Amino acid sequence: MSGEDNRAYGHKTFSRSRSHFRDRITADGRDGWPVEAGRYRLVVSRACPWASRAVISRRLLGLEEALPMAVADPIQDDRSWRFTLDPGGRDPVLGIRYLAEAYERRETDHPGGVSVPAVVDVPSGRLVTNDYQQLTLDLATQWTALHREGAPDLYPDGRRDEIDEVMAEVYEDLNNGVYRAGFATHQAEYEKACTAVFRRLELLAERLAGQRYLVGDTLTEADIRLFTTLVRFDAVYHGHFKCNRWKLAEDPVLWAYARDLFQTPGFGDTVDFDHIKRHYYRVHTGINPTGIVPLGPDPGGWLAPHHREELGGHPFGDGTAPGPVPPGERVAPEGRPA
Structure with a gap:
């Protein structure tokens, strides 16, 4: 998510920029960036x-110590993501006030704005990658030597074609589709995007009616990518982006599926509804010029029983759940249900 030209949203046709910095951090270091514990810093909002995809994957895989994390302020200014949540307004490891400084150390006058998630090389202070599509796949497949004992296989080799197919459909119609609806500049553009959003939700509900997870009987990357949109749906996409044919909480299958994931360690314990709502409603001034942040919806329902375990399946396969959230990464109580 980039902070570039937020005021223009709703006034020009939305098009998501392709990641400009696409280097990969791999076990063999083929791009010059080898996997190495403590060398890199993951910057997220x-x-x-x-970015939340990376936060969830990192936690499920137990990479908290190997890949330390910086959390940006949800409210951007003209230079985009900033570290005003940290003492002195600087990231304590990188020593910078804005993520843009790491981008500029890598390439001055770079295209595409400043986006998260981003991985920064700590010794040089330079950006390594902002390729949000590839980053989590590499965490699952290239960082295996640093995974915790009992870490799940989020991108199993024998199911990758099916996972890729599901993720591509979800990305086109839903992950990105809510933005095309929300930032539409005319009625026909909005209606086309919104229709695709709800058609995809209906197809997903059909798929999930008889199986606990999207692909196979364990969690995969596909579930992570769907969850990060579903958890924001009623809080921001339903109202702010006008995706309001119905609420997630009104669909019994998808609402139960989303609650099941939320209550799984590694998912809900990374969610901050306060950050989510303040960012969308205050930053997107092109479609919400008053900057008023709504009081609802009440997040308490996320903790209600879901009964999805009756469908079988094992969230972590032959592995185990991640341990407690590190103290420095716990979400503030006002950001999620108590």
Whole structure:
């Protein structure tokens, strides 16, 4: 998610920029960036669904110590993501006030804005990658030597074609589709995007009616990518983006599926509804010029019983759940249900 030209949203046709910095951090270091514990810093916003994928994957895989994390302020200014949540307004490891400084150390006058998630090389202070599509796949497949004992296989080799197919459909119609609806500049554009959003939700509900997870009987990358959109749906996409044919909480299958994931360690304990709502409603001034943040919806329902375990399946396969959230990464009580 980029902070570039937020005031323009709703006034020009939305098009998501392709990640400009697409280097990969791999076990063999083929791009010059080898997997190495403590060398890199993951910069995220808890408001951003694309960054939240990386936060969830990192926690499920037990990479908290190997890949330390910086959390940006959900409210951007003209220079985009900033570290005003940290003492002195600087990231304590990188020593910078804005993520843009790491981008500029890598390439001056770079295209595409400043987006999260981003991985920064700590020794040089330079950005390594902002490729949100590839980043989590590499965490699952290239960082295996640093995974915790009992970490799940989020991208199993024998199911990758099916996972890729599901993720592509979800991305086109839903992950990105809510943005095309929300930032539409005319009625026909909005109606086309909104129709695709709810058609995809209906197809997903049909798929999930008889199985606990999207692909196979364990959690995969596909579930992570769907969850980060579903958890934001009623809080921001239903009202702010006008995706309001019905609420997630009104669909019995998808609402139960989303609650099942939320209550799974590694998912709900990374969600900050306060950051999510303040970012969307205050930053997107092109479609919400008053900056008023709504009081609802009440997040308490996320903890209600879901009964999805009756469908079978094992969330972590032959592995185990991640341990407690590290103290420095716990979400403030006002950001999620108590």
